[in-house]
Amino acid sequence: MAKNISFTVKYWKQNGPKDAGHFEQREMKNIPDDTSFLEMLDILNEELINDGKEPFVFDHDCREGICGMCSLYINGTPHGKTGTGATTCQLYMRRFKDGDVITVEPWRSAAFPVIKDCMVDRTAFDKIQAAGGYTTIRTGQAQDANAILIGKAEADEAMDCATCIGCGACVAACKNGSAMLFVSSKVSQFALLPQGRVEGAKRAKAMVAKMDELGFGNCTNTRACEAVCPKNESIANIARLNREFIKAKLAD
Amino acid sequence: MATINSRIPEGPIAEKWTNYKAHQKLVNPKNKRKLDVIVVGTGLAGASAAASLGEMGFKVKNFCIQDSPRRAHSIAAQGGINAAKNYQNDGDSVYRLFYDTVKGGDYRAREANVYRLAEVSNAIIDQCVAQGVPFAREYGGMLANRSFGGAQVSRTFYAKGQTGQQLLLGAYSSLMCQVNAGTVELYTRYEMLDVVIIDGRARGIIARNLVTGAVERFSAHAVVIGTGGYGNTYFLSTNAMGCNASAAIACYRKGALFANPSYVQIHPTCIPVHGDKQSKLTLMSESLRNDGRIWVPKKLEDAKACQEGRLQGKDIPEEDRDYYLERRYPAFGNLVPRDVASRAAKERCDKGYGVNNTGLAVFLDFSQAIKDFGRKEIEARYGNLFDMYEEITDESPYETPMQIFPAIHYTMGGIWVDYELMTTINGLFAIGECNFSDHGANRLGASALMQGLADGYFVLPYTIQNYLADQITVPRFSTDLPEFEAAEKAVKDRIKRLFDIGGTRSVDSIHKELGHIMWEYVGMGRTKEGLEKGLQLLKEIRKTFYKDLRIPGTQDGVNVELEKALRLEDFILMGELMANDALHREESCGGHFREEHQTEEGEAKRDDANFFYVGCWEYQGSDEVAPVLSKEPLNYETIKVQTRNYKS
Secondary structure, three states: OOOEEEEEEEEEEOOOOOOOOEEEEEEEEEEEOOOEHHHHHHHHHHHHHHOOOOOOOOOOOOOOOOOOOOOEEEOOEEOOOOOOOOOHHHOEHHHOOOOOEEEEEEOOOOOOOEEEOOEEOOHHHHHHHHHHOOOOOOOOOOOOHHHOOOOHHHHHHHHHHHOOOOOOHHHHHOOOOEOHHHHHHHHHHHHOOHHHHOOHHHHHHHHHHHHHHOOOEOOOOOOHHHHHOOOOOOOHHHHHHHHHHHHHHHHO | OOOOOOOOOOOOHHHHHHHHHHHOOOOOHHHHOOOEEEEEOOOHHHHHHHHHHHHHOOEEEEEOOOOOHHHOHHHHOOOOEEOOOOOOOOOOOHHHHHHHHHHHOOOOOOHHHHHHHHHHHHHHHHHHHHHOOOOOEOOOOOEOOEOOOOOOOOOEEOOOOOHHHHHHHHHHHHHHHHHHHOOEEEEOOEEEEEEEEEOOEEEEEEEEEOOOOOEEEEEOOEEEEOOOOOHHHHOOOOOOOOOOOHHHHHHHHOOOOEEOOOOEEEEEEEOOOOOOOOOOOOEOOHHHHHOOEEEEEOOHHHHHHHHOOOOOHHHOOHHHEEOHHHHHOOOOHHHOOHHHHHHHHHHHHHOOOOOOOOOOOEEEEOHHHHHHHOHHHHHHHHHHHHHHHHHHHOOOOOOOOEEEEEEEEEEOOEEOOOOOOEOOOEOEEEOHHHEOOOOOOOOOOOOHHHHHHHHHHHHHHHHHHHHHHHHOOOOOOOOOOHHHHHHHHHHHHHHHHHHHHOOOEOHHHHHHHHHHHHHHHOOOOEOHHHHHHHHHHHHHHHHHHHHHEOOOOOOOOOOHHHHHHHHHHHHHHHHHHHHHHHHHOOOOEOOEOEOOOEOOOOOEOOOHHHHOEEEEEEOOOOOOOOOEEEEEEOOOOOOOOOOOOOOO
């Protein structure tokens, strides 16, 4: 059975990338603990609107942990401390206590400028993807799907890499603002599959070059990214990317 | 009244598409570069269409409301995608997939479209594998399959419980490849608010930049919308929060016919509603019905004890459980189509056998499967879904049966299109969920992904050429034309009008009220009286909206409340369309169940003599005026129309 809890929410307000930004706060009373975190923010916004104020802006969409829109930094952790490694939309208020102060901030990274409040611009990820995150094949010209046999173990591992939702929690958690976990997951998916190997060298170089160009930092193996990834992407992917990258460079 | 011509090619059903392609007009490479196409939406249909058109050489502008094309709601599809590969050697074929889809749709889909869908299904799987989509595999390296509702073969390809994600990322990767090549220009965080018509042809759109708030004009030789369904009319659904009907409604207001709006799919396996603050309903994949068994207590007193929290499902002995789907439908059991499973759950709950505190839930039980296959195997099959369930409900499906209840999931109705996927407006095309064409009155599981990708990769890129071939001498359009100016002004006036209301109520508070009316009167069981009452209440909701709405802030910059208000205004019109269609259709078929029309056993009772047609609704110039119906008669040349039977 749900019980009600009361707590304080401190939330980040920022009117565009050039504004300095500041915290505002609100006491939330008697919120059922089976409410999701985002539904709690819906209640907050309903109260703000009823008070004649502008609502708190944040990205969200599918609310089932797969679209990757969620991008809230909660009490110092990207997505907040969820039970099973999940996104903010799958965080429930039963993880909080009466009297808590809950701090909500945006992803903070030079590569993700704030648009408003906690809504940030992640188009840098699209640009990295556009640099090489694909196989160049023409629609309708593929051979029969079973013509390429792929072992179950490789297919499963590629699937694990492909599970990345592109939310950017890895970048937000990294003290260097590195996008290596994101990039390496995509590169790994293709590196593990025969379909992707043909363009492997070109892909690794192009995606890394684009990442560097867009102002993401370097990886110094702190593993902060892996700890917060809602889809449990492994830093073994980063090692694989490094191998792919070195192989490609040596072949130049 | 609009003229309806489905333009189905001549010839035997298996040859129609081949013949069409052999005789259609094409555009040569040099001319393709001179032609612009706007694609609105980046889900499976939109992204695959934009990528394919770009690759062919057209100049494409692709729009989405999210921050990235990869966020479109196709991403959330869990279970899988159907194809007639017959890799399992279990007797599948193009014809059988076609037949199952038409039967699953309760004989209300257009035969020729469905056959084409089944025909191109195999190429989709080939395409996705070549893109590097990591489908599940067997130990020998071949692709794995599973079963979905309404089929007796295993034809569903899957990638864990995240098939939609993997297929969308595949389409997205092809799209980004074209962005890199310069053939597709992306417009993210843009929302289409109107379609611009010049001399009877769609020539552009008006879209609002959701970051700056600017209302902008875009021109093209043709416009394609792939903007999904209208399930969020109900407020609570399995759709993402941003899913909306606005692009489709904008086309409808400009004269495109809206077909079969009452055909709404209610998915049987969702996590039940738990409180009035809830923002969405979470789907538990249909694939769970491969191994999970659905039941309620046999005894009313046990059900009552469950409702009062005195008894738990796992403590009810086997002999006191009513596996009602296995009992009523021995041949298909727990894998009956979604509409049948949903109605059966409602029937049990209406009789008092519901098992949670609201009495609106049934059990989905894995104890037998865990006994048969071991916990580890079940974890491998459904682990991520079980984790998601536990995070939401605080209960482990490994220990205690899941509780589930039907929820709004998918809309079979949509913008009317002909065989070429063109709407009743020349040069305006609709693909994916936002058109009506392939699922009839009920969609089978794992067929939405198939349709989205079929339309985007394999159908539209051909058929749109048949239209564009006549446009090669038409120069690019200036957005300074008076038609653009007028459309932009209308959008700006509309935004101002909404701000000027200056009432006291938030968008969501009115939307929730709309949702309650829709669920109550235009939901799972519909009646004449209920629908008439619903229509009356919808009129009042519109009045409330125009009197009490409050949008804080200004139209400059990000204003989420303004975005939601514009969508809600369209949802109200959408709700009326659905209610009108449901009221006129005096029969039960698929997702549309009229309580007056059922068999003694409570099954849907169609009326083929009077309702064997597509109901097409035409806008009458104002939201306040009721729409006018025209009919596209269905013409079945191949399949014998009969009563659906999942019992034997």
